[in-house]
Amino acid sequence: MHMRTNVIFSIALATLLAGCSQGGSSAPAEKADAGVVNLYTARHYDTDEAVYARFTEATGIRVNTIEGNADQLIARMTSEGAASPADLFVTADAGALWRAQNANLLQPTMSQALDTAIPANLRDPQGRWFGLNRRARIIAFDSTKVQPSEIDTYEEIASPRFRSRLCVRSADSVYNLSLVGALIEAWGLEKTAQWTRGVVANMARPPEGGDTDQIRAVNAGVCEIALTNSYYYIRLASGEDAADRAVTQRVKLAYPSLEGQGAHVNVSGGGVAANAPNRENAVRLLEFLAAPEAQTTVSAGNNEFPANPAVPAPPPTDAYADFTAHPMSVALYGPRQAEAQSLMSAAGWR
Amino acid sequence: MRLLAWLAAAVAIAPLIGVVVAAFGPGRADIAGADLIRYALTSVALAVMVAIATAVLGSVSAWLVVMHRFAGRSVFAWALALPLAAPAFAVAYGYADLFDVAGDLRSWMRAVPGIDWGPQMRSLPGAAFVLSLAFYPYVYLTVRAALVNQSAQAVEAARSLGCSPTQAVFRVGLPLLRPALAAGVALAVMETLADFGAVQFLSVQTLTTGVVRSWFVYGSLEAAARLALPLLAAAAVLLWIERVSRRGRTDEAARARWRPIEPVPLTGGRGLLAFGFCLSLLTLGLFLPVGWLAFNAIDISPDWSRLARAAGTSLGLGLGGALATVVLATCLALSAERMPVTARISSLGYATPGAVMAIGLLAPASLLWQGVPGAVSGLGVGLMLLIYAYAARLMAAALEPVEAGLTRVTPSMVAAARTLGRSEAGAALSVRLPIASGALLTATLVVFIDVVKELPATLILRPFNVDTLAVIADNYARDERLANAGWPSLMIVALTLPAVIWLTRKITASRPGDPHGPD
Numbered sequence: 044m045h046m047r048t049n050v051i052f053s054i055a056l057a058t059l060l061a062g063c064s065q066g067g068s069s070a071p072a073e074k075a076d077a078g079v080v081n082l083y084t085a086r087h088y089d090t091d092e093a094v095y096a097r098f099t100e101a102t103g104i105r106v107n108t109i110e111g112n113a114d115q116l117i118a119r120m121t122s123e124g125a126a127s128p129a130d131l132f133v134t135a136d137a138g139a140l141w142r143a144q145n146a147n148l149l150q151p152t153m154s155q156a157l158d159t160a161i162p163a164n165l166r167d168p169q170g171r172w173f174g175l176n177r178r179a180r181i182i183a184f185d186s187t188k189v190q191p192s193e194i195d196t197y198e199e200i201a202s203p204r205f206r207s208r209l210c211v212r213s214a215d216s217v218y219n220l221s222l223v224g225a226l227i228e229a230w231g232l233e234k235t236a237q238w239t240r241g242v243v244a245n246m247a248r249p250p251e252g253g254d255t256d257q258i259r260a261v262n263a264g265v266c267e268i269a270l271t272n273s274y275y276y277i278r279l280a281s282g283e284d285a286a287d288r289a290v291t292q293r294v295k296l297a298y299p300s301l302e303g304q305g306a307h308v309n310v311s312g313g314g315v316a317a318n319a320p321n322r323e324n325a326v327r328l329l330e331f332l333a334a335p336e337a338q339t340t341v342s343a344g345n346n347e348f349p350a351n352p353a354v355p356a357p358p359p360t361d362a363y364a365d366f367t368a369h370p371m372s373v374a375l376y377g378p379r380q381a382e383a384q385s386l387m388s389a390a391g392w393r
Numbered sequence: 394m395r396l397l398a399w400l401a402a403a404v405a406i407a408p409l410i411g412v413v414v415a416a417f418g419p420g421r422a423d424i425a426g427a428d429l430i431r432y433a434l435t436s437v438a439l440a441v442m443v444a445i446a447t448a449v450l451g452s453v454s455a456w457l458v459v460m461h462r463f464a465g466r467s468v469f470a471w472a473l474a475l476p477l478a479a480p481a482f483a484v485a486y487g488y489a490d491l492f493d494v495a496g497d498l499r500s501w502m503r504a505v506p507g508i509d510w511g512p513q514m515r516s517l518p519g520a521a522f523v524l525s526l527a528f529y530p531y532v533y534l535t536v537r538a539a540l541v542n543q544s545a546q547a548v549e550a551a552r553s554l555g556c557s558p559t560q561a562v563f564r565v566g567l568p569l570l571r572p573a574l575a576a577g578v579a580l581a582v583m584e585t586l587a588d589f590g591a592v593q594f595l596s597v598q599t600l601t602t603g604v605v606r607s608w609f610v611y612g613s614l615e616a617a618a619r620l621a622l623p624l625l626a627a628a629a630v631l632l633w634i635e636r637v638s639r640r641g642r643t644d645e646a647a648r649a650r651w652r653p654i655e656p657v658p659l660t661g662g663r664g665l666l667a668f669g670f671c672l673s674l675l676t677l678g679l680f681l682p683v684g685w686l687a688f689n690a691i692d693i694s695p696d697w698s699r700l701a702r703a704a705g706t707s708l709g710l711g712l713g714g715a716l717a718t719v720v721l722a723t724c725l726a727l728s729a730e731r732m733p734v735t736a737r738i739s740s741l742g743y744a745t746p747g748a749v750m751a752i753g754l755l756a757p758a759s760l761l762w763q764g765v766p767g768a769v770s771g772l773g774v775g776l777m778l779l780i781y782a783y784a785a786r787l788m789a790a791a792l793e794p795v796e797a798g799l800t801r802v803t804p805s806m807v808a809a810a811r812t813l814g815r816s817e818a819g820a821a822l823s824v825r826l827p828i829a830s831g832a833l834l835t836a837t838l839v840v841f842i843d844v845v846k847e848l849p850a851t852l853i854l855r856p857f858n859v860d861t862l863a864v865i866a867d868n869y870a871r872d873e874r875l876a877n878a879g880w881p882s883l884m885i886v887a888l889t890l891p892a893v894i895w896l897t898r899k900i901t902a903s904r905p906g907d908p909h910g911p912d
Contacts, residue, residue: 081857087868089696107857110868114609115853118751122759128770145612213596251515251596253873259495275873381423384610388425393598
């Protein structure tokens with residue numbers, strides 16, 4: 044009998060805990076409350092909170108968030124099914140957005156504002172997600188050993204010139220999967236397979252760490268070139284850490300061109316959840332994020348380029364924004380993901 | 394009471410059923426066979442390396458501290474368990490950054506003494522090194538307890554029968570320690586298998602990598618669950634080993650004639666060596682990696698209010714999770730003799746890899762979310778779900794000490810209470826639990842420490858606007874902002890350190906015959 048009191052006690056404690064947290068600054072998520080938008084986001088920059096605060100100020104809509112990595116959020120939304128409170132799903136990489144789309148977690152959005160703000164190649168043709176910020180996947184190179192002209196195409200990354208001189212992260216990274224997906228789209232399977240084999244032959248070490256680690260490894264002399272997303276480099280170049288800034292004295296950024304049409308560009312972005320209880324609010328938040336004010340704040344905070352062509356990149360990102368971006372639709376990367384993984388795995392890209 | 398025991402079992406077993414059910418689905422993932430074999434071999438190699446290293450480090454340090462007298466011994470006796478306070482992922486952050494080829498240390502080494510060498514932390518041996526340092530305290534604590542319990546008589550008898558001191562150690566001392574050693578190593582290996590943040594951060598691809606690839610790149614939950622089955626089987630085998638290894642434990646009779654082993658004084662070089670060994674273990678396991686994180690975090694001015702909120706959440710969830718888990722584990726332990734298999738299976742969550750547990754936990758969560766209107770967005774329901782997840786993952790951590798504590802209660806004591814008119818539950822409450830109260834407290838602290846460090850379940854199940862310190866650290870590390878991950882990691886250590894100190898001092902102070910000993 045008394046054991047039961049113990050359980051009741053623990054339940055009471057849990058409820059108490061719930062009460063405590065509710066008393067804090069966090070607002071409870073309430074379904075279909077007109078004043079709320081529930082955001083599932085894989086992005087967690089300090090400027091995000093400022094942007095949401097501005098959104099609340101401008102619209103009166105409160106923003107509830109669950110942060111996580113994209114895959115966990117997708118798994119959770121899938122489990123929640125039709126009951127999901129998620130209104131808006133936000134993540135980095137078109138490949139990750141496609142995973143959510145592929146799991147039927149997003150619904151089409153018709154918005155004049157969004158269609159105007161975001162170029163057609165940076166969003167899903169059916170409006171299930173929209174790119175909000177752009178990043179280029181390009182090359183950081185050792186300026187004491189490499190001429191920029193030696194790496195002005197993606198083919199050159201795999202060329203014998205760089206045998207055992209390339210640093211690149213694991214094939215598990217969705218950034219790499221999306222790049223290889225884009226290459227398959229541009230070149231076909233045969234040539235891309237060959238390219239991945241060249242990349243593996245060129246690796247100075249087995250893949251380890253993130254993009255930032257690859258850039259630092261170039262500076263340390265481990266390799267001469269490294270594949271990286273643009274913002275990691277810009278973050279080092281403009282950061283508070285003097286040693287990081289020193290890295291970018293020697294390591295420079297090059298923008299290789301794919302088929303002569305420009306550098307491989309990806310997006311971070313968001314889409315309205317399939318079962319969004321606050322659909323209208325979700326669309327308003329998306330539109331807010333695509334509008335100049337948020338575009339500038341976010342870009343200034345995380346060094347991505349604005350997706351809205353009407354918004355110039357703010358400093359310090361503006362110094363790196365002058366390049367040609369390949370016009371390929373970012374929506375094409377995701378469907379190639381499984382093929383890309385298989386090619387990379389066959390080539391020995393871990 | 395039996396009802397509650399079944400409830401406890403259901404809580405712990407539901408996620409495992411979730412994985413098995415998912416595994417029989419139709420989906421498939423085209424992961425290359427060669428990759429799978431490589432992942433599996435890496436998992437095995439990592440487990441074996443951690444098993445050997447923790448066995449050596451844990452038993453040597455326990456042997457030094459219990460059987461010898463040297464400078465600092467009384468401090469090391471409890472301090473050697475302190476690395477338990479540092480989450481394995483924080484140790485991994487610290488070492489990966491410290492020895493990174495482009496990090497401050499290696500850059501300085503290249504520039505000044507001109508040495509371009511350093512240990513490769515982002516590798517299989519590196520991961521084994523990090524996890525061994527993080528988990529050796531499990532072996533240290535179990536072996537230490539066994540050594541303290543070991544009576545001088547056994548070794549003296551061996552000597553009187555003609556064994557040399559060395560022979561006495563190998564023929565009597567070590568065999569007597571085997572159960573404790575096996576139990577400690579099994580715990581360390583289970584933690585290794587369950588690890589979520591560290592191995593991934595160190596770029597080591599284990600079967601967990603395969604699970605994540607199948608699930609998300611190839612979009613097949615079913616294939617991921619099938620990959621998880623061998624991991625569950627491995628967890629079951631480990632639990633079985635741990636169980637079997639307990640059978641040889643010292644019984645009451647030996648305890649009655651227990652006499653402490655007279656420690657051998659270590660003087661001069663030997664004393665220095667012992668001191669050096671213990672100090673380096675403590676330095677490598679705690680001071681160096683955590684100190685390095687702290688050193689890097691100094692320049693960062695974090696969002697203190699957010700960290701303070703997260704610390705409060707971690708503390709609250711830790712306490713709530715610990716209480717709920719221990720209550721359930723106690724019910725299970727009280728009925729364990731009648732449902733031994735159920736009790737064992739309920740421990741499986743502890744050794745189940747984080748990514749696999751995520752698949753399993755989402756299954757019952759999904760039933761709740763989709764079945765109960767409003768459940769999905771209620772904060773209270775969300776927190777309850779999290780506490781449920783902790784209970785499912787950490788049942789074994791609570792069950793172990795509680796069961797051990799309950800074995801101090803002899804059947805005759807319970808029988809006496811029953812003859813005096815107590816019900817089964819009444820006897821449990823008035824006789825068995827008070828005797829095991831020390832063990833209950835131990836269990837609560839162990840689960841609290843684990844909950845504060847917990848990642849996968851918290852990441853995937855937490856309600857809106859709820860962050861723990863571990864989650865914030867993980868977010869920063871994923872964003873490649875390691876310096877920012879330092880503060881939340883340090884706060885986790887600060888939060889768990891008092892519990893660890895309290896726990897280890899209590900364990901080290903205990904002696905056989907001590908009614909409040911943890912045994």
